[in-house]
Amino acid sequence: MAAALCCPVCGNTYADRWRCECTHPLEFAEQPLPAGPAPTFAEIDTREGLWALAGFHPVARRVTLAEGWTPLVDAPEWDASFKLEYVFPTGSFKDRGAAMVVSRAVGLGVERVVEDSSGNAGAAIATYAARAGIDARIFVPTDTTAAKLRAIERAGADAVRVDGSRADVTAACTEAVEAGEGWYASHAWRPAFYAGTRTVAFEIAAQRDWSVPDAVVLPLGHGTLLLGAYRGFRALREAGWVNEIPRLFGAQATGYAPIVAELHGDGTGNGEADGGGANTGTNEAADGIHVREPPRREEIVRAIEGTGGDAVAVGEGATRREHDRLARAGFHVEPTCATATAALRTYRERGVLGPGADVVVALTGSGLKT
Template identity: 45%
Template sequence: MVDLPEYACACGRSYEVSVGRWRCDCGGVLDLAAVPLAWSPRGDDHSLWRYADAIPVPGRRFSLGEGMTPLVEASLGGAGSPGGDDGVWFKVEYVSPTGSFKDRGAVVLAALADLIGAPRLVADSSGNAGTAMAAYAARAGVAAEIFVPSGVSEKKLAQIRGHGARVTVVEGPREETARAAVERVEATGAFYASHVYNPFFYEGTKTYALEVFEQLGGTAPDALVLPAGNGTLVIGAYLGFAGLRAAGLVDRVPRIVAVQAELCAPVAEAFTSGRADVEAWSAAGTAEAPGPGERTVAGRTVAEGIAIAAPARGARILEIVRETGGAVVTVSEKEIALSHAALAARGLWVEPTGAVAYAAVRGLRSCGSPLTEGTVVAPLCGSGLKASM
């Protein structure tokens, strides 16, 4: 058995990794005991497993080729956004095997499930994490059941089913989906492959930062602009650059700007209010009705991938953006639609959530915000072939 880092909770409790352990007895979320970043990229490997020495789970045999996604310049020689795109780079995550950055964490969780002998896994998702877990569970030979909220893209549902996973559709808000998944885990003893609760997922998403570091020639950008629902990419990217800083490879972690949709912005509201924790978002919290061109369904944002009313790690997202000198900002439905169209006009076809980070970059640069000064990297996190405007 490979030695794994222990789970640790802020309350002081720690636990060995096991199939049934997914949260602390106090109810808190679990992190991993800190381990120094081992920087020894494998030059002959062009997947995220080139950083295998920095990932505490051996899993290369389950690879579908995830990782090492392209980093492309946004600038078109002065054309484009009102504030200009000079110094802006897109990390094209939608070329990942299942069409989103969630493959980074899913491959690590599938490898972990196999390593600890889990015969089946359960996950809940608004779509992309579910498709990723279904694919990598199939690759690892582990049975999977994926819980999704009603209203998820039919293409994502078809993808999950196509990989052989059982799908359970749950009526009601996203939080009801998570509750139903937890009930199944507790009733069956399945491994909870949660991209929110299981900290090994972030060991995969931290490779986003390691790749950016290499692709920029061994330097850190000035800012990372990242979509934030549950914060899986915010937390992972921070861990990656914090690890590089601790290893003496960079002298700072980039400013992290987390982006939420105006119609579901619990973390942004807490940031603006100066709070250390996040209160659940409700429909009553949406102060403005959609304007012309702002297309929503029953007040729901088109950015379904970040429509999380009560993120379990909201406090951690706030800590990260404040520590790095960043912020939590919001974008409107109209800004998402315009940015989606701008990306498409450049040959980049993303799902609505995939346009959120660029919408924030455009808005911040147009008003001269220092948050997006210098070199900025933003992900195109999900494929438009999976969901559309």
């Protein structure tokens, strides 16, 4: 029996729906917490992957590729640690969410999942659907990279290319969902996806023997990883396994920066980060975070403000420069990841993060898929 969902705004509860009748995103009605103290790292069976800390999870494991426990490594050139979120079966952190959301779908007896994605989430859902033996239909923008499209199609999913903006892709997908074409496995809407992305926080804390960094910096589009980190660290604190929640910092792409606009207002220089280079136009290099209307916008803003974090918009020039630096340091990632290390430079230059700050940066997608 799958866990019930509820609306935090109007209080309606449902056995399952992709959003509330009032249009707000839904959450699990009950949030399990493990009893007892945190295990030592040696006591955690990492062979269980994401499900290793089972006491936190509202979703039972039905499909897995043994994902999770990505490396946390030193990055001296950035005076930070990098969480290598591109070391996943499909080359992005989206597998955290896909493993859990497809597990929920299988538990509900779903025969076909439907998703809209710029690429990485679509590839993850298509792959986990293939592993589970269910059908997938993925709506993608026409400019999705060839490698991401191939990852979707090679998994046997039906890729539907939609001409227009990212919002048009979502609209085409939700129309298909409403027409009964499948179960919406949305990385933006489904709480099961965030139950999966929370595990990034569990891993960071466990890999540091239950200490939390001062700050976590990550790319910010729909907020699937930022909100996952926020929810994960909060759950750890509620369980009494950690005492604090790190400051959460988002890196958005210039031209696709609704959270920066909300925090700093449109057109101010405060939200921009391009290291003094030309900063006109939009950041087309960071294709993984081209999101202008994230459904969980209010929660993202609350998570950033509540932790003393911030968000900046990173231009294409800074993204490309950082992407080269990352590659030359041995991190073969997609350009979107470079917005996070570019943002870290900006936060340091502005003194938002002091020289002694203990920082983890999430590198979210593989360069092999670009």
